[in-house]
Amino acid sequence: MAGDMVGVSAEPWEDPAWLEGAVAWVDDRLAGAGRPRTGEPDQVHVRPWSTVLRVPTADGPVWFKANMEALRHEATVVLLLARRVPDRVPPLIADDPDRGWMLMEDAGRRLREVIAEERDLSRWDDILEGAADIARAMETDVDALVGAGVPDMRLAVLPDRYAALVEAEDVEQRFRDAVPRVRELAEELATYAVTETLQHDDLHDGNVFVRAGRHLILDWGDAVVSHPFFTMSVTLEGFVAWGLDDVENAVDIAPLIDRHLRRYAPDRPELRDAVPIALRLGWACRAANRTIAEDPESTRSRLRMFLDGRV
Template sequence: MAHLWTDPAWLAGAHAWIDDRLGALGLIRTGDIEQPHAEVWSTVLRVPTQGGPVWFKANHGPLMHEAALVDLLADRVPDLVQALLASDTERGWLLMSDAGHRLRELVQVEESLERWVDVLAGTARIQLALEDDIEALLALGVPDLRLETLPQRYDALMDQIGAEPRFREAGARVRSLARDLAPYGIRETVQHDDLHDGQVFVRDGRHWVMDWGDACVSHPFFTLSVTLEGVLAWGLDDVAGSVDVTPFREAYLAPYADAYPRLTAADLAEAARVATRLGWACRAVNGHIAGDDRQTITRLTMFVDGRLAD
Protein backbone atom coordinates (compact mmCIF):
# COMPACT_ATOMS: atom_id res chain seq x y z
CA MET A 1 0.00 0.00 0.00
CA ALA A 2 2.86 2.41 0.73
CA HIS A 3 3.56 2.58 -3.00
CA LEU A 4 0.10 4.12 -3.55
CA TRP A 5 1.05 7.12 -1.43
CA THR A 6 4.03 7.88 -3.70
CA ASP A 7 2.24 7.24 -7.00
CA PRO A 8 2.38 10.48 -9.04
CA ALA A 9 -1.26 10.25 -10.07
CA TRP A 10 -2.44 9.75 -6.48
CA LEU A 11 -0.24 12.58 -5.23
CA ALA A 12 -1.54 14.89 -7.95
CA GLY A 13 -5.09 14.21 -6.83
CA ALA A 14 -4.21 14.78 -3.18
CA HIS A 15 -2.38 18.02 -4.01
CA ALA A 16 -5.35 19.28 -6.02
CA TRP A 17 -7.72 18.55 -3.12
CA ILE A 18 -5.37 20.29 -0.67
CA ASP A 19 -5.11 23.40 -2.86
CA ASP A 20 -8.88 23.49 -3.30
CA ARG A 21 -9.46 23.24 0.46
CA LEU A 22 -6.82 25.87 1.19
CA GLY A 23 -8.56 28.24 -1.21
CA ALA A 24 -11.87 27.72 0.56
CA LEU A 25 -10.16 28.47 3.87
CA GLY A 26 -8.47 31.60 2.57
CA LEU A 27 -5.00 30.10 2.98
CA ILE A 28 -2.21 30.53 0.46
CA ARG A 29 0.33 27.78 -0.12
CA THR A 30 3.83 29.25 0.00
CA GLY A 31 6.00 26.33 -1.13
CA ASP A 32 6.17 22.74 -2.27
CA ILE A 33 4.22 20.03 -0.47
CA GLU A 34 6.52 17.55 1.31
CA GLN A 35 5.87 13.91 2.25
CA PRO A 36 7.64 13.15 5.55
CA HIS A 37 5.65 9.98 6.28
CA ALA A 38 4.59 7.11 4.01
CA GLU A 39 3.79 3.78 5.64
CA VAL A 40 1.53 0.90 4.66
CA TRP A 41 -1.29 2.24 6.79
CA SER A 42 -1.10 5.99 6.12
CA THR A 43 0.78 8.94 4.69
CA VAL A 44 1.24 12.50 5.91
CA LEU A 45 2.01 15.55 3.77
CA ARG A 46 3.37 18.85 5.09
CA VAL A 47 1.88 21.92 3.41
CA PRO A 48 3.53 25.33 3.95
CA THR A 49 1.13 28.29 4.05
CA GLN A 50 1.35 31.95 4.91
CA GLY A 51 -0.22 31.10 8.28
CA GLY A 52 2.22 28.31 9.07
CA PRO A 53 2.28 24.63 8.10
CA VAL A 54 -0.86 22.55 7.76
CA TRP A 55 -0.93 18.78 7.52
CA PHE A 56 -2.71 16.35 5.22
CA LYS A 57 -3.24 12.72 6.19
CA ALA A 58 -4.63 9.77 4.25
CA ASN A 59 -5.35 6.32 5.71
CA HIS A 60 -5.64 2.92 4.11
CA GLY A 61 -8.97 1.06 4.20
CA PRO A 62 -9.12 -0.26 7.79
CA LEU A 63 -8.32 3.19 9.22
CA MET A 64 -10.38 5.38 6.89
CA HIS A 65 -12.89 6.07 9.64
CA GLU A 66 -10.42 8.47 11.30
CA ALA A 67 -11.60 11.55 9.39
CA ALA A 68 -15.24 11.14 10.39
CA LEU A 69 -14.26 10.11 13.92
CA VAL A 70 -12.14 13.20 14.48
CA ASP A 71 -15.02 15.36 13.26
CA LEU A 72 -17.24 13.75 15.90
CA LEU A 73 -14.62 13.97 18.65
CA ALA A 74 -13.90 17.63 17.98
CA ASP A 75 -17.61 18.35 18.14
CA ARG A 76 -17.93 16.63 21.52
CA VAL A 77 -14.66 17.74 23.18
CA PRO A 78 -13.25 20.72 21.22
CA ASP A 79 -10.82 21.57 24.02
CA LEU A 80 -9.15 18.15 23.80
CA VAL A 81 -9.38 17.07 20.15
CA GLN A 82 -8.44 19.63 17.53
CA ALA A 83 -11.05 20.31 14.84
CA LEU A 84 -10.05 19.49 11.27
CA LEU A 85 -9.60 22.23 8.71
CA ALA A 86 -11.26 19.96 6.16
CA SER A 87 -12.08 16.30 5.65
CA ASP A 88 -13.19 13.89 2.95
CA THR A 89 -14.79 11.07 4.88
CA GLU A 90 -15.37 8.90 1.79
CA ARG A 91 -11.65 8.84 0.99
CA GLY A 92 -10.46 9.08 4.59
CA TRP A 93 -8.56 12.31 4.02
CA LEU A 94 -7.86 14.89 6.74
CA LEU A 95 -6.45 18.42 6.59
CA MET A 96 -5.21 19.63 9.96
CA SER A 97 -3.73 22.79 11.40
CA ASP A 98 -0.37 22.47 13.12
CA ALA A 99 -0.81 21.04 16.63
CA GLY A 100 2.45 22.32 18.08
CA HIS A 101 5.18 20.30 19.79
CA ARG A 102 5.13 16.55 20.27
CA LEU A 103 5.01 15.37 23.85
CA ARG A 104 7.84 12.94 23.05
CA GLU A 105 10.33 15.77 22.63
CA LEU A 106 8.89 17.93 25.40
CA VAL A 107 9.25 15.31 28.12
CA GLN A 108 12.95 15.00 27.26
CA VAL A 109 13.52 18.76 27.25
CA GLU A 110 11.62 19.22 30.50
CA GLU A 111 12.96 15.97 32.01
CA SER A 112 9.50 15.30 33.38
CA LEU A 113 6.51 13.06 32.75
CA GLU A 114 4.18 15.38 34.65
CA ARG A 115 2.28 16.45 31.52
CA TRP A 116 0.85 12.95 31.34
CA VAL A 117 -1.31 13.69 34.38
CA ASP A 118 -3.30 16.24 32.39
CA VAL A 119 -3.26 14.11 29.23
CA LEU A 120 -4.68 11.06 30.98
CA ALA A 121 -7.38 13.03 32.78
CA GLY A 122 -8.30 14.56 29.42
CA THR A 123 -8.39 11.15 27.77
CA ALA A 124 -10.89 9.95 30.36
CA ARG A 125 -13.01 13.05 29.69
CA ILE A 126 -13.02 12.28 25.96
CA GLN A 127 -14.20 8.74 26.59
CA LEU A 128 -16.90 9.78 29.03
CA ALA A 129 -18.18 12.39 26.57
CA LEU A 130 -18.79 9.73 23.91
CA GLU A 131 -20.52 7.09 26.03
CA ASP A 132 -23.82 7.81 24.29
CA ASP A 133 -22.30 7.61 20.81
CA ILE A 134 -21.69 3.86 20.47
CA GLU A 135 -24.04 3.37 17.53
CA ALA A 136 -22.68 6.45 15.77
CA LEU A 137 -19.12 5.25 16.27
CA LEU A 138 -19.89 1.81 14.87
CA ALA A 139 -21.73 3.37 11.93
CA LEU A 140 -18.56 5.34 11.11
CA GLY A 141 -16.65 2.06 10.85
CA VAL A 142 -14.80 2.28 14.14
CA PRO A 143 -13.86 -1.36 14.96
CA ASP A 144 -16.03 -3.20 17.48
CA LEU A 145 -13.84 -4.66 20.23
CA ARG A 146 -16.29 -4.57 23.08
CA LEU A 147 -16.09 -7.19 25.81
CA GLU A 148 -18.74 -9.33 24.10
CA THR A 149 -16.91 -9.37 20.75
CA LEU A 150 -13.24 -9.39 21.80
CA PRO A 151 -13.02 -13.16 22.55
CA GLN A 152 -14.21 -14.11 19.06
CA ARG A 153 -11.92 -11.53 17.48
CA TYR A 154 -9.01 -12.91 19.50
CA ASP A 155 -9.71 -16.47 18.30
CA ALA A 156 -9.85 -15.26 14.71
CA LEU A 157 -6.46 -13.57 15.12
CA MET A 158 -4.96 -16.82 16.39
CA ASP A 159 -6.05 -18.56 13.18
CA GLN A 160 -4.87 -15.67 11.04
CA ILE A 161 -1.31 -15.69 12.39
CA GLY A 162 -1.02 -19.43 13.04
CA ALA A 163 -0.34 -18.65 16.70
CA GLU A 164 1.72 -20.86 18.95
CA PRO A 165 -0.21 -22.92 21.53
CA ARG A 166 0.37 -20.65 24.53
CA PHE A 167 -1.22 -17.72 22.74
CA ARG A 168 -4.14 -19.85 21.52
CA GLU A 169 -4.71 -21.20 25.02
CA ALA A 170 -4.82 -17.63 26.33
CA GLY A 171 -8.19 -17.26 24.62
CA ALA A 172 -9.68 -18.74 27.79
CA ARG A 173 -8.07 -15.91 29.75
CA VAL A 174 -9.55 -13.34 27.39
CA ARG A 175 -13.00 -14.71 28.21
CA SER A 176 -12.28 -14.89 31.93
CA LEU A 177 -10.97 -11.33 32.18
CA ALA A 178 -13.88 -10.01 30.11
CA ARG A 179 -16.28 -11.70 32.56
CA ASP A 180 -14.37 -10.15 35.48
CA LEU A 181 -14.50 -6.66 33.99
CA ALA A 182 -18.12 -6.51 32.88
CA PRO A 183 -19.79 -6.35 36.34
CA TYR A 184 -18.17 -3.01 37.17
CA GLY A 185 -20.65 -1.50 34.73
CA ILE A 186 -18.26 0.97 33.10
CA ARG A 187 -19.75 1.84 29.75
CA GLU A 188 -17.81 1.03 26.61
CA THR A 189 -16.91 3.94 24.37
CA VAL A 190 -14.23 5.22 22.02
CA GLN A 191 -10.75 4.03 22.93
CA HIS A 192 -7.60 5.46 21.31
CA ASP A 193 -5.74 2.12 21.51
CA ASP A 194 -2.30 3.58 20.75
CA LEU A 195 -1.92 6.49 23.16
CA HIS A 196 1.81 7.11 23.36
CA ASP A 197 3.97 10.22 23.48
CA GLY A 198 4.09 10.55 19.70
CA GLN A 199 0.31 10.99 19.57
CA VAL A 200 0.00 13.94 21.96
CA PHE A 201 0.86 17.51 20.97
CA VAL A 202 1.11 20.71 22.97
CA ARG A 203 0.13 24.11 21.62
CA ASP A 204 -0.93 27.30 23.39
CA GLY A 205 -0.78 25.49 26.71
CA ARG A 206 -3.20 22.77 25.65
CA HIS A 207 -2.59 19.05 25.24
CA TRP A 208 -4.17 17.72 22.06
CA VAL A 209 -4.79 13.98 21.61
CA MET A 210 -4.08 13.22 17.96
CA ASP A 211 -3.93 10.27 15.53
CA TRP A 212 -7.21 8.42 16.06
CA GLY A 213 -6.73 5.95 13.21
CA ASP A 214 -6.25 3.01 15.59
CA ALA A 215 -9.27 3.90 17.72
CA CYS A 216 -11.86 1.26 18.47
CA VAL A 217 -15.04 0.82 20.48
CA SER A 218 -14.04 -1.07 23.59
CA HIS A 219 -13.70 -0.87 27.33
CA PRO A 220 -12.22 2.59 27.97
CA PHE A 221 -9.63 1.36 30.45
CA PHE A 222 -7.89 -0.62 27.69
CA THR A 223 -6.10 2.62 26.82
CA LEU A 224 -3.98 2.14 29.95
CA SER A 225 -2.12 -0.82 28.47
CA VAL A 226 -0.07 1.15 25.96
CA THR A 227 0.11 4.36 27.97
CA LEU A 228 1.06 2.95 31.37
CA GLU A 229 2.93 -0.24 30.55
CA GLY A 230 4.14 0.62 27.07
CA VAL A 231 5.30 4.20 27.76
CA LEU A 232 5.24 5.59 31.28
CA ALA A 233 6.63 2.56 33.10
CA TRP A 234 9.79 2.93 31.00
CA GLY A 235 10.46 6.47 32.21
CA LEU A 236 12.67 9.05 30.58
CA ASP A 237 15.62 6.69 30.17
CA ASP A 238 13.75 3.78 28.57
CA VAL A 239 14.27 1.40 31.49
CA ALA A 240 11.52 -1.15 32.06
CA GLY A 241 9.67 -0.72 35.35
CA SER A 242 11.63 2.38 36.34
CA VAL A 243 8.54 4.51 37.08
CA ASP A 244 5.66 3.94 39.49
CA VAL A 245 2.63 4.47 37.26
CA THR A 246 0.12 4.64 40.13
CA PRO A 247 -0.20 8.47 40.12
CA PHE A 248 -0.84 8.47 36.39
CA ARG A 249 -3.46 5.75 36.68
CA GLU A 250 -5.15 7.71 39.46
CA ALA A 251 -5.19 10.85 37.30
CA TYR A 252 -6.95 8.88 34.57
CA LEU A 253 -9.44 7.32 37.01
CA ALA A 254 -10.38 10.60 38.73
CA PRO A 255 -13.01 11.61 36.11
CA TYR A 256 -14.44 8.09 36.32
CA ALA A 257 -14.71 8.37 40.09
CA ASP A 258 -16.88 11.45 39.55
CA ALA A 259 -18.94 9.82 36.79
CA TYR A 260 -19.44 6.51 38.64
CA PRO A 261 -19.87 7.45 42.32
CA ARG A 262 -21.14 3.96 43.22
CA LEU A 263 -17.67 2.55 42.47
CA THR A 264 -15.06 2.87 45.20
CA ALA A 265 -11.46 3.81 44.58
CA ALA A 266 -10.60 0.14 45.14
CA ASP A 267 -13.20 -0.92 42.56
CA LEU A 268 -11.77 1.42 39.96
CA ALA A 269 -8.20 0.36 40.68
CA GLU A 270 -9.10 -3.31 40.32
CA ALA A 271 -11.04 -2.69 37.11
CA ALA A 272 -8.03 -0.80 35.78
CA ARG A 273 -5.71 -3.66 36.72
CA VAL A 274 -7.83 -6.21 34.87
CA ALA A 275 -8.33 -3.93 31.86
CA THR A 276 -4.64 -3.09 31.57
CA ARG A 277 -3.88 -6.79 31.10
CA LEU A 278 -6.81 -7.49 28.78
CA GLY A 279 -6.10 -4.31 26.82
CA TRP A 280 -3.02 -5.95 25.32
CA ALA A 281 -5.25 -8.60 23.75
CA CYS A 282 -7.37 -5.80 22.29
CA ARG A 283 -4.26 -4.03 21.00
CA ALA A 284 -2.98 -7.25 19.39
CA VAL A 285 -6.28 -7.80 17.57
CA ASN A 286 -6.92 -4.21 16.60
CA GLY A 287 -3.37 -3.32 15.60
CA HIS A 288 -2.55 -6.41 13.58
CA ILE A 289 -1.36 -5.78 10.03
CA ALA A 290 -1.49 -8.77 7.71
CA GLY A 291 2.00 -9.95 6.87
CA ASP A 292 3.60 -8.18 9.83
CA ASP A 293 3.30 -10.45 12.86
CA ARG A 294 6.21 -9.01 14.84
CA GLN A 295 4.33 -6.27 16.67
CA THR A 296 1.35 -8.55 17.17
CA ILE A 297 3.56 -11.14 18.89
CA THR A 298 5.02 -8.41 21.12
CA ARG A 299 1.52 -7.37 22.21
CA LEU A 300 0.43 -10.96 22.77
CA THR A 301 3.54 -11.50 24.89
CA MET A 302 2.58 -8.50 27.01
CA PHE A 303 -0.90 -9.99 27.43
CA VAL A 304 0.22 -13.50 28.31
CA ASP A 305 3.41 -12.77 30.27
CA GLY A 306 2.80 -9.24 31.52
CA ARG A 307 6.17 -8.22 30.17
CA LEU A 308 8.35 -8.46 27.07
CA ALA A 309 10.56 -11.50 26.56
CA ASP A 310 14.10 -11.12 27.92
Protein backbone atom coordinates in the same frame (compact mmCIF):
# COMPACT_ATOMS: atom_id res chain seq x y z
CA MET B 1 -15.61 -7.57 9.40
CA ALA B 2 -14.19 -4.56 11.28
CA GLY B 3 -10.85 -5.29 12.83
CA ASP B 4 -9.94 -8.17 10.53
CA MET B 5 -6.32 -8.37 9.42
CA VAL B 6 -5.83 -7.26 5.86
CA GLY B 7 -2.79 -7.11 3.67
CA VAL B 8 -1.32 -3.74 2.84
CA SER B 9 -2.14 -3.14 -0.81
CA ALA B 10 -0.30 -0.76 -3.09
CA GLU B 11 -1.42 2.81 -2.49
CA PRO B 12 -1.02 5.78 -4.84
CA TRP B 13 0.72 8.14 -2.44
CA GLU B 14 3.64 8.90 -4.78
CA ASP B 15 1.67 8.82 -8.04
CA PRO B 16 1.95 12.34 -9.53
CA ALA B 17 -1.69 12.27 -10.67
CA TRP B 18 -2.90 11.29 -7.19
CA LEU B 19 -0.75 13.95 -5.54
CA GLU B 20 -2.02 16.58 -7.96
CA GLY B 21 -5.61 15.69 -7.05
CA ALA B 22 -4.85 15.72 -3.32
CA VAL B 23 -3.17 19.13 -3.52
CA ALA B 24 -6.07 20.49 -5.57
CA TRP B 25 -8.45 19.34 -2.81
CA VAL B 26 -6.25 21.00 -0.19
CA ASP B 27 -6.12 24.24 -2.19
CA ASP B 28 -9.88 24.30 -2.56
CA ARG B 29 -10.45 23.77 1.17
CA LEU B 30 -7.83 26.35 2.13
CA ALA B 31 -9.39 28.88 -0.25
CA GLY B 32 -12.73 28.28 1.45
CA ALA B 33 -11.06 28.92 4.82
CA GLY B 34 -9.49 32.16 3.57
CA ARG B 35 -5.88 31.03 3.97
CA PRO B 36 -4.34 30.06 0.63
CA ARG B 37 -1.22 27.97 0.30
CA THR B 38 2.03 29.98 0.17
CA GLY B 39 4.43 27.34 -1.12
CA GLU B 40 4.84 23.80 -2.31
CA PRO B 41 3.59 20.97 -0.06
CA ASP B 42 6.20 18.70 1.49
CA GLN B 43 5.35 14.98 1.60
CA VAL B 44 6.87 14.26 5.02
CA HIS B 45 5.39 10.81 5.65
CA VAL B 46 4.90 7.92 3.23
CA ARG B 47 3.82 4.55 4.57
CA PRO B 48 1.91 1.71 2.92
CA TRP B 49 -1.13 2.64 5.02
CA SER B 50 -1.03 6.47 4.95
CA THR B 51 0.71 9.62 3.78
CA VAL B 52 1.04 13.12 5.23
CA LEU B 53 1.71 16.46 3.50
CA ARG B 54 2.93 19.58 5.26
CA VAL B 55 1.33 22.57 3.54
CA PRO B 56 2.63 26.11 4.16
CA THR B 57 0.23 29.03 4.67
CA ALA B 58 0.72 32.60 5.85
CA ASP B 59 -0.68 31.62 9.25
CA GLY B 60 1.59 28.61 9.67
CA PRO B 61 1.63 25.08 8.29
CA VAL B 62 -1.40 22.83 7.98
CA TRP B 63 -1.33 19.07 7.57
CA PHE B 64 -3.08 16.81 5.07
CA LYS B 65 -3.42 13.10 5.80
CA ALA B 66 -4.75 10.30 3.59
CA ASN B 67 -5.31 6.72 4.72
CA MET B 68 -5.58 3.39 2.98
CA GLU B 69 -9.11 2.04 2.61
CA ALA B 70 -8.97 -0.10 5.76
CA LEU B 71 -8.18 3.00 7.84
CA ARG B 72 -10.46 5.54 6.19
CA HIS B 73 -12.60 5.57 9.31
CA GLU B 74 -9.95 7.76 10.99
CA ALA B 75 -11.43 10.77 9.20
CA THR B 76 -14.81 10.12 10.81
CA VAL B 77 -13.16 9.61 14.20
CA VAL B 78 -11.29 12.92 13.94
CA LEU B 79 -14.41 14.76 12.77
CA LEU B 80 -16.41 13.53 15.77
CA LEU B 81 -13.56 14.28 18.17
CA ALA B 82 -13.26 17.81 16.83
CA ARG B 83 -16.96 18.31 17.62
CA ARG B 84 -16.99 16.65 21.04
CA VAL B 85 -13.60 17.50 22.57
CA PRO B 86 -12.08 20.37 20.54
CA ASP B 87 -9.54 21.13 23.28
CA ARG B 88 -8.01 17.65 23.01
CA VAL B 89 -7.35 17.39 19.26
CA PRO B 90 -5.99 19.77 16.58
CA PRO B 91 -8.64 21.89 14.85
CA LEU B 92 -9.98 20.20 11.74
CA ILE B 93 -10.09 22.46 8.69
CA ALA B 94 -11.71 20.00 6.26
CA ASP B 95 -12.41 16.31 5.85
CA ASP B 96 -13.60 13.78 3.28
CA PRO B 97 -14.65 10.62 5.14
CA ASP B 98 -15.41 8.74 1.93
CA ARG B 99 -11.79 9.04 0.85
CA GLY B 100 -10.28 9.10 4.34
CA TRP B 101 -8.78 12.57 3.83
CA MET B 102 -8.20 15.16 6.56
CA LEU B 103 -6.79 18.67 6.66
CA MET B 104 -5.75 19.81 10.14
CA GLU B 105 -4.13 22.74 11.85
CA ASP B 106 -0.59 22.35 13.12
CA ALA B 107 -0.46 20.48 16.45
CA GLY B 108 2.84 21.91 17.68
CA ARG B 109 5.77 19.88 18.99
CA ARG B 110 5.77 16.16 19.56
CA LEU B 111 5.61 15.20 23.23
CA ARG B 112 8.54 12.81 22.85
CA GLU B 113 10.95 15.66 22.09
CA VAL B 114 9.41 17.95 24.72
CA ILE B 115 9.83 15.35 27.46
CA ALA B 116 13.38 14.58 26.36
CA GLU B 117 14.25 18.27 26.88
CA GLU B 118 12.35 18.74 30.12
CA ARG B 119 13.29 15.39 31.68
CA ASP B 120 9.87 15.39 33.33
CA LEU B 121 6.86 13.08 32.91
CA SER B 122 4.32 15.29 34.67
CA ARG B 123 2.62 16.22 31.39
CA TRP B 124 1.07 12.75 31.43
CA ASP B 125 -1.24 13.90 34.24
CA ASP B 126 -3.18 16.11 31.84
CA ILE B 127 -2.97 13.62 28.98
CA LEU B 128 -4.56 10.87 31.07
CA GLU B 129 -7.28 13.31 32.04
CA GLY B 130 -7.73 14.04 28.34
CA ALA B 131 -8.14 10.35 27.60
CA ALA B 132 -10.87 10.24 30.24
CA ASP B 133 -12.58 13.30 28.73
CA ILE B 134 -12.55 11.69 25.30
CA ALA B 135 -13.91 8.39 26.58
CA ARG B 136 -16.89 10.05 28.25
CA ALA B 137 -17.56 12.48 25.41
CA MET B 138 -17.64 9.78 22.72
CA GLU B 139 -20.01 7.34 24.44
CA THR B 140 -23.00 8.50 22.38
CA ASP B 141 -21.11 8.04 19.10
CA VAL B 142 -20.38 4.31 19.41
CA ASP B 143 -22.89 3.23 16.76
CA ALA B 144 -21.62 5.85 14.31
CA LEU B 145 -18.02 4.83 14.94
CA VAL B 146 -18.64 1.12 14.39
CA GLY B 147 -20.74 1.94 11.34
CA ALA B 148 -17.84 3.94 9.91
CA GLY B 149 -15.51 0.95 10.26
CA VAL B 150 -13.84 1.51 13.63
CA PRO B 151 -12.98 -2.01 14.88
CA ASP B 152 -15.41 -3.37 17.45
CA MET B 153 -13.41 -4.71 20.39
CA ARG B 154 -16.11 -4.50 23.03
CA LEU B 155 -16.13 -7.10 25.79
CA ALA B 156 -18.94 -9.08 24.16
CA VAL B 157 -16.86 -9.74 21.04
CA LEU B 158 -13.26 -9.44 22.26
CA PRO B 159 -12.91 -13.14 23.18
CA ASP B 160 -13.90 -14.14 19.64
CA ARG B 161 -11.49 -11.58 18.16
CA TYR B 162 -8.74 -12.98 20.36
CA ALA B 163 -9.57 -16.57 19.45
CA ALA B 164 -9.47 -15.75 15.73
CA LEU B 165 -6.07 -14.09 16.15
CA VAL B 166 -4.34 -16.94 17.98
CA GLU B 167 -5.75 -19.51 15.57
CA ALA B 168 -4.49 -17.60 12.55
CA GLU B 169 -1.04 -16.69 13.86
CA ASP B 170 2.07 -18.71 14.59
CA VAL B 171 2.03 -18.36 18.38
CA GLU B 172 2.75 -20.53 21.39
CA GLN B 173 0.04 -23.01 22.32
CA ARG B 174 -0.40 -21.33 25.69
CA PHE B 175 -1.89 -18.30 23.95
CA ARG B 176 -4.48 -20.53 22.28
CA ASP B 177 -5.16 -22.21 25.60
CA ALA B 178 -5.89 -18.78 27.08
CA VAL B 179 -9.10 -18.24 25.08
CA PRO B 180 -11.30 -19.33 28.03
CA ARG B 181 -9.31 -16.99 30.28
CA VAL B 182 -10.06 -14.07 27.97
CA ARG B 183 -13.77 -14.92 28.14
CA GLU B 184 -13.63 -15.18 31.92
CA LEU B 185 -11.86 -11.84 32.33
CA ALA B 186 -14.19 -10.11 29.85
CA GLU B 187 -17.22 -11.35 31.77
CA GLU B 188 -15.70 -10.22 35.06
CA LEU B 189 -14.82 -6.77 33.73
CA ALA B 190 -18.34 -6.39 32.33
CA THR B 191 -19.78 -6.64 35.85
CA TYR B 192 -18.40 -3.16 36.61
CA ALA B 193 -20.87 -1.73 34.07
CA VAL B 194 -18.50 0.75 32.44
CA THR B 195 -19.78 2.18 29.16
CA GLU B 196 -17.61 1.10 26.23
CA THR B 197 -16.51 3.86 23.93
CA LEU B 198 -13.75 5.15 21.65
CA GLN B 199 -10.28 4.05 22.79
CA HIS B 200 -7.07 5.20 21.08
CA ASP B 201 -5.25 1.83 21.54
CA ASP B 202 -1.82 3.32 20.73
CA LEU B 203 -1.57 6.36 22.96
CA HIS B 204 2.11 7.09 23.56
CA ASP B 205 4.49 10.03 23.43
CA GLY B 206 4.78 9.89 19.64
CA ASN B 207 1.05 10.49 19.18
CA VAL B 208 0.70 13.46 21.54
CA PHE B 209 1.70 17.00 20.58
CA VAL B 210 2.10 20.17 22.63
CA ARG B 211 0.81 23.52 21.41
CA ALA B 212 0.17 26.68 23.44
CA GLY B 213 0.27 24.66 26.64
CA ARG B 214 -2.29 22.12 25.45
CA HIS B 215 -1.73 18.42 24.88
CA LEU B 216 -3.33 17.29 21.63
CA ILE B 217 -3.88 13.61 20.79
CA LEU B 218 -3.36 12.55 17.16
CA ASP B 219 -3.14 9.44 14.99
CA TRP B 220 -6.47 7.69 15.56
CA GLY B 221 -5.95 5.04 12.88
CA ASP B 222 -5.56 2.29 15.49
CA ALA B 223 -8.57 3.44 17.51
CA VAL B 224 -11.20 0.90 18.50
CA VAL B 225 -14.51 0.79 20.31
CA SER B 226 -13.71 -1.00 23.53
CA HIS B 227 -13.43 -0.64 27.28
CA PRO B 228 -12.07 2.84 28.11
CA PHE B 229 -9.61 1.49 30.69
CA PHE B 230 -7.78 -0.50 28.00
CA THR B 231 -5.85 2.63 27.08
CA MET B 232 -3.88 2.24 30.31
CA SER B 233 -2.25 -0.96 29.05
CA VAL B 234 -0.30 0.59 26.19
CA THR B 235 -0.04 4.11 27.62
CA LEU B 236 1.01 3.29 31.16
CA GLU B 237 2.42 -0.24 31.17
CA GLY B 238 3.83 -0.01 27.67
CA PHE B 239 5.35 3.49 27.79
CA VAL B 240 5.15 5.65 30.89
CA ALA B 241 6.25 2.86 33.26
CA TRP B 242 9.57 2.71 31.37
CA GLY B 243 10.41 6.26 32.38
CA LEU B 244 12.82 8.71 30.84
CA ASP B 245 15.60 6.21 30.22
CA ASP B 246 13.62 3.21 28.94
CA VAL B 247 14.03 1.11 32.09
CA GLU B 248 11.33 -1.43 32.89
CA ASN B 249 9.14 -0.47 35.88
CA ALA B 250 11.10 2.75 36.41
CA VAL B 251 7.90 4.70 37.14
CA ASP B 252 5.11 3.91 39.57
CA ILE B 253 1.99 4.21 37.43
CA ALA B 254 -0.48 3.92 40.33
CA PRO B 255 -0.84 7.72 40.80
CA LEU B 256 -1.57 8.14 37.09
CA ILE B 257 -4.17 5.39 37.22
CA ASP B 258 -5.85 7.13 40.14
CA ARG B 259 -5.78 10.49 38.37
CA HIS B 260 -7.34 8.97 35.26
CA LEU B 261 -10.10 7.34 37.28
CA ARG B 262 -10.86 10.49 39.27
CA ARG B 263 -11.37 12.35 36.02
CA TYR B 264 -13.34 9.54 34.42
CA ALA B 265 -15.69 8.70 37.32
CA PRO B 266 -15.00 10.62 40.53
CA ASP B 267 -18.09 9.12 42.17
CA ARG B 268 -17.11 5.48 41.54
CA PRO B 269 -14.04 4.59 43.64
CA GLU B 270 -14.83 0.88 43.22
CA LEU B 271 -13.62 1.09 39.63
CA ARG B 272 -10.05 0.95 40.94
CA ASP B 273 -10.65 -2.80 41.42
CA ALA B 274 -11.39 -3.15 37.71
CA VAL B 275 -8.01 -1.80 36.62
CA PRO B 276 -5.89 -4.98 37.06
CA ILE B 277 -8.35 -6.87 34.85
CA ALA B 278 -8.41 -4.09 32.27
CA LEU B 279 -4.61 -3.85 32.15
CA ARG B 280 -4.37 -7.51 31.16
CA LEU B 281 -7.30 -7.53 28.74
CA GLY B 282 -6.09 -4.29 27.16
CA TRP B 283 -3.10 -6.19 25.78
CA ALA B 284 -5.38 -8.89 24.37
CA CYS B 285 -7.30 -6.11 22.64
CA ARG B 286 -4.11 -4.53 21.31
CA ALA B 287 -2.92 -7.88 19.94
CA ALA B 288 -6.24 -8.60 18.24
CA ASN B 289 -6.55 -5.09 16.83
CA ARG B 290 -4.74 -5.66 13.55
CA THR B 291 -6.40 -3.67 10.82
CA ILE B 292 -3.18 -3.79 8.82
CA ALA B 293 -0.49 -6.46 8.68
CA GLU B 294 2.20 -6.00 11.31
CA ASP B 295 5.44 -7.57 12.41
CA PRO B 296 4.44 -10.91 13.99
CA GLU B 297 6.83 -10.26 16.87
CA SER B 298 4.79 -7.20 17.87
CA THR B 299 1.75 -9.42 18.21
CA ARG B 300 3.66 -11.98 20.25
CA SER B 301 4.98 -9.23 22.54
CA ARG B 302 1.44 -8.02 23.20
CA LEU B 303 0.30 -11.56 23.90
CA ARG B 304 3.13 -11.99 26.41
CA MET B 305 2.09 -8.77 28.10
CA PHE B 306 -1.44 -10.15 28.35
CA LEU B 307 -0.45 -13.44 29.97
CA ASP B 308 2.80 -12.56 31.74
CA GLY B 309 2.60 -8.85 32.40
CA ARG B 310 5.93 -8.37 30.64
CA VAL B 311 7.41 -8.69 27.18
